[in-house]
Amino acid sequence: MDKEIEKLFKDVKVVDNDEAKKIYFITTGNIGEYMEHSEDEKLSNDALISRALLNYNLVDDEPKVEKKIMLLNNVFISLNDVPLDYEKYPFDLYIVSKHRLIEFYISLKDENNIEEETANLIEFYEEHKDNITGILRACYCNTLMQYADFNYQQNDIKTMFNTLHYALNTIENQNDVDSLCVKSRIYYNLATLYDQMHDTENAITCLNNTIYILNTLDDDDECKQYYVPSAMYELSRIYYDNKKYEDSLKSIIDCMNTCKKFGLETTLPLYGKAFCQYHKFSNNEQVRDNIIDVGTELAEFLEKYPKxxxxxxxxxxxxxxxxxxxxxxxxxxxxxNYYFDKIIDNAQYLSDKTKTESI
Known part of the structure; x- marks a missing residue:
């Protein structure tokens, strides 16, 4: 998702006209001086958009988060002077810049600015939603998910829950690849909340929705490769906790098969968790007979990876x-004894590593 957003502006150039040519050579070092100078001039809409793009394109080259935030705020200083009914108004630049601005405020845990900028974004979207579709709407909902996650970290479950449902309603009828990925992740996060609220039925429904949506995408989609087996694992766990052992076993077998289908190189930690869940059914004769084969294969695969x-x-x-x-x-x-020795060796390594890091 973020890679796709990045593509939107990676190769953008400022408007090529005499009015805007002088801003080609602005850097993060002299952007402040340029902004002050250009504020005194009456710029055309195209030049204002060029100035906004310039600030946006400087963000990635700036190492300090505070400077990144300054540059993104400069984007909005310029865009605020462009009429919203201007035929070339860059709704894409607005949405993506706001997405990144909120992301940076979240990294700083700046609650006041997070709340203010999110409220501004929601207001902007509601007024101009007809111009914000496809990947831009997916980006908007992705920002809402970041905001929801921030509220989860703040233990504000109600706001998270309401935000996720609002995001889901916003993207429900969007069926492009990016929107489907975001939609599936919203369902996945809602499942987590429902599970915590002991609403098993809705948790299971949301996880099944995640799987159903992502199974419409190509197998090489990264979102699908991560969330489909993850949702299957969570289904197995929830079924097991609710004593629906047959459903739980089926889900964990599906999870393990899906992990292998997508390649253990990318799904290894989850496959390991799934194997532990699978072992809970060792009273099942078929599982009991299969544990050693599956476990040995996994152990051999794990040996390829550094401790x-x-x-x-x-x-x-x-x-x-x-x-x-x-x-x-x-x-x-x-x-x-061979595997007990492996456990001891692994534990000794972790112990030595901890001692070394504490010195």
Missing amino acids: EKPLIADTKNNVYTILALTYLNKKDKEKS
Whole structure:
């Protein structure tokens, strides 16, 4: 999603006319002087848009978040002087700039500006929604999701819940790829909230909606590769917690098969979690017979990855533990001890690493 947004302006050039030519050579070092100078001139709408684009295009080259925010605010200083009914009004520039501005304020946890800018964005969208469709509407809803997540971090569940539902209603009838991805993520996040509220039925519905929507996309879509198996895992967990074991087992098998389909290189941590969930059904004869084969294959795959990665280290530990206990139950001491040694080796590495980092 963000990569697509970036493409919108990556190759944008300022308007090529005499009035705007002088701003080609502005940098973050002299932008302030340029802005003060140009404020004294009466610029055409095209030149104002050029000035806004210039500020936007300087954002990525500026390392400091505060300067990035200044540049984005400069975008709106220019756009505020462009009539909204101007035929070339850059609604795309407005939406994407506001998206990034709120993103930076969230990184600073600047609650007042987050609230103010989000309110301004919602007001702007509601007044001009006919001009904000496709990827721009997806970008708008993506911003709302960021705002919802911020409220979740602030433990404001009600605002998060209302924001997600508003975003869902906003994008419900959009069926381009970007909108479908955002829509599926909204459902996924709503499922998390419903699950926390012990509303199992709605949680399951939202997760199934996530899977259904993403299954309309190509298999190489990154959003699909992450959220489809993740939703399947969550379904299995919720079913298990509600003692619907048959549904839970089916969902976790679907999750593991989907992880393998998309490639363990990208789904490895989730596949490891899914294997642990799968092990909960070891009283099932078919699962019990399959645990060693699946676990051994996964353990061998994990050996390709360095211990330095925390998620990999945790996954290794879980897989080794399951295999060690499974072989112990089968009274195969040699293989059981082999995996117990692996656990000890892994734990020793993590312990030494922790000591080194604390020195």
